[in-house]
Amino acid sequence: MVSSPLLPLEAPSPAHICPFDQACSYLDDAGKELQLDAGILAILSSPRKVVTVSLPVKLDNGEIQVLTGHRVQHCDVLGPYKGGTRYHPAVTLREVSALAMLMTWKCALLGIPYGGAKGGIALDPNLYSVEELERITRRYTSELIKDIGPSVDIPAPDVGTSAREMAWMMDTYSMNVGHAVPGVVTGKPISIGGSLGREMATGRGVMIAVREALALQGKPIAGTRVVIQGFGNVGGAAALLLHQAGAKVLAVSKGSGGIYNEQGLDIPALKVYAAEHHRNLVGFPGSQAITNTELLALPCDVLIPAALENQITAENVNQVQASIVAEAANGPVSLDADRALEKRGVLVLPDILANAGGVVVSYLEWVQGLSYLFWDEERVNREMEGLMVNAFHRVVQQAKARQIPFRLAAYTLGVGRVAQALVDRGLYP
Numbered sequence: 001m002v003s004s005p006l007l008p009l010e011a012p013s014p015a016h017i018c019p020f021d022q023a024c025s026y027l028d029d030a031g032k033e034l035q036l037d038a039g040i041l042a043i044l045s046s047p048r049k050v051v052t053v054s055l056p057v058k059l060d061n062g063e064i065q066v067l068t069g070h071r072v073q074h075c076d077v078l079g080p081y082k083g084g085t086r087y088h089p090a091v092t093l094r095e096v097s098a099l100a101m102l103m104t105w106k107c108a109l110l111g112i113p114y115g116g117a118k119g120g121i122a123l124d125p126n127l128y129s130v131e132e133l134e135r136i137t138r139r140y141t142s143e144l145i146k147d148i149g150p151s152v153d154i155p156a157p158d159v160g161t162s163a164r165e166m167a168w169m170m171d172t173y174s175m176n177v178g179h180a181v182p183g184v185v186t187g188k189p190i191s192i193g194g195s196l197g198r199e200m201a202t203g204r205g206v207m208i209a210v211r212e213a214l215a216l217q218g219k220p221i222a223g224t225r226v227v228i229q230g231f232g233n234v235g236g237a238a239a240l241l242l243h244q245a246g247a248k249v250l251a252v253s254k255g256s257g258g259i260y261n262e263q264g265l266d267i268p269a270l271k272v273y274a275a276e277h278h279r280n281l282v283g284f285p286g287s288q289a290i291t292n293t294e295l296l297a298l299p300c301d302v303l304i305p306a307a308l309e310n311q312i313t314a315e316n317v318n319q320v321q322a323s324i325v326a327e328a329a330n331g332p333v334s335l336d337a338d339r340a341l342e343k344r345g346v347l348v349l350p351d352i353l354a355n356a357g358g359v360v361v362s363y364l365e366w367v368q369g370l371s372y373l374f375w376d377e378e379r380v381n382r383e384m385e386g387l388m389v390n391a392f393h394r395v396v397q398q399a400k401a402r403q404i405p406f407r408l409a410a411y412t413l414g415v416g417r418v419a420q421a422l423v424d425r426g427l428y429p
Contacts, residue, residue: 019098019309022335027101030411033404040419044104047097049073053143055121057136060129069140071119073153074100077421078108080151081117082359084158085140085165087133090308091120099330103359105414106352110391112363117153119144125160137165141172148173150183150370156362157187159308162233163199167192183369186362195365197380198358203237204381205357205388206328207245209349210238210302212392213324217347219301222246227298227322229253230306231281234328234355236271238304243267247302251295254279255307258295259287296320305332312337320346327351342405350407352414353391360384 024045031041055067070093073081083103086096096118104116121140125133147153157166166188173184182193190196197204211221224247228235231252239249248264259265259281266286273284282289296303296312297319305311306328312320317337325341326349327333333341333348341348361384368374375383391413399409 018094019331020094020101022331023098023101025335026407026411027415029408030415033402033408033412034416034419036415036419040422043422044075044415044418047072047074047100048076049147050093050097051144051147052093053140055136055139055143057132057139059132067121067123067136069119069121069143070096071144071147071153072097072100072117073147074116074118075104075418076115077418077425078115079113080115080149081153082107082112082114082156082362083117083119083153084156085119085121085161085169086158087121087123087125087160087165088308089122089124091122095309096120102330102352104418105411106356106359107363107414108417109352109395109410109414110356110360110387112359112387114154114359114363117155118158119155120158123160133165134168137168138172141169142176145173145176148184150181150366154183154362154366155185156358157233163187163189163194166194183366186365187358188365193365193369195361195368195380196375196377197384198361198365199233200237200241201361201384202234202328202355202358203239204241205360205384206234206238206304206306206326206354207241208357208385208388209354209392210242210304210324210326211245212389213326213347213349214302216396217323220246223248224302225250225300226302226304227251227295227300228304228306228328229258229292229295229311229332230304230329231258231270231274231279232306234358235304235306236274238306238328239265239267240271250300251290251298252281253290253292253295253307254281255292256280257282258290258292259284260290260295260298261287302326304328307332310334312341314340317341323347324349326354328355330355338407342407348405348407350410353395353410356391357384357388360387 051071053069099118100116107114166185174180188194226247251260299321302324303322304326309331311332313334314336317340324347395410
């Protein structure tokens with residue numbers, strides 16, 4: 001397997017699965033299927049640019065703390081870099097590099113003129129005040145000021161960040177260049193150029209992917225039993241939209257645990273309950289508490305891991321009872337687990353397709369901002385759904401034509417488009 005000379009060795013993840021090695025393994029599989037030239041594969045296996053910055057910040061109590069931030073720019077052969085910025089204690093350079101590579105294939109698969117990037121800071125945002133988080137975000141943006149921009153690299157929200165952090169990033173960049181630049185980030189507040197529909201976009205894309213997968217199997221979405229690990233921006237939105245479409249959402253969870261009702265949860269009421277109880281789910285009327293481990297093993301039709309990577313591994317894959325697994329998170333199914341599910345005939349909707357709704361609407365936000373012409377939410381959702389459905393059926397056709405698994409079909413489309421663009425552009429100098 002090709003590895004990158006730009007990335008240092010780091011301690012393995014808690015699940016002992018390196019996300020970057022896993023991403024490279026999927027790339028290798030696609031390269032073999034496409035019979036890519038070894039030199040092209042080597043280029044695609046390595047990020048073009050890796051930026052690591054030191055972030056000294058003064059805390060509210062007067063102490064100075066030094067954090068570490070990363071921004072990895074994987075490939076811009078199709079257009080500006082695009083990718084989220086996450087705040088989480090488990091952020092590492094190799095994780096961010098893996099996510100940047102996945103963004104490259106995701107954008108290419110959806111037909112969006114972006115390359116892949118990702119950023120992150122290793123911190124727990126719950127341990128910092130709003131004022132401290134603002135100082136951290138502004139310092140991080142200042143350190144990256146020469147490496148981002150509306151035609152260079154466009155950050156977006158991710159785990160641990162939101163429209164608030166994007167507003168701080170946009171303002172910091174704008175103050176440095178001397179004029180307002182709303183296109184430097186996406187996922188920002190509506191008041192400063194954000195797009196309607198962005199908040200629900202990733203969850204909506206997950207719902208669309210699940211709907212199309214069920215239709216592929218000749219099943220209606222109404223009455224489908226769904227289990228969702230995660231009840232944040234993505235999982236919560238997917239749960240609500242699936243509930244509204246008639247699915248029975250049996251269980252949802254947060255990091256501390258989840259709740260279950262075999263008859264289905266009242267998702268609108270649960271969202272109100274979570275907001276009133278500091279996002280805690282346990283204690284919701286008519287439900288029983290379960291652990292995240294128990295949630296992944298529940299009998300259901302569709303399992304949606306919408307939390308962090310490596311949640312379904314070789315250790316627990318045999319307990320999964322769903323017939324469809326939709327990767328709403330990035331890399332929630334490990335390499336070994338993915339192959340085990342494939343052998344059992346479980347349809348895995350890969351993250352580069354299933355959770356692409358967010359980057360699609362980010363792209364639509366960017367287009368609206370550049371044109372200074374903004375759309376209503378109905379049009380945004382319609383445009384996003386069209387791109388998602390078209391990409392889904394291209395993957396179906398590719399899987400049938402090549403007689404390959406669904407994930408590999410998605411990767412051959414994404415990787416193949418980038419590889420062809422690289423060949424057509426040639427190497428400089």
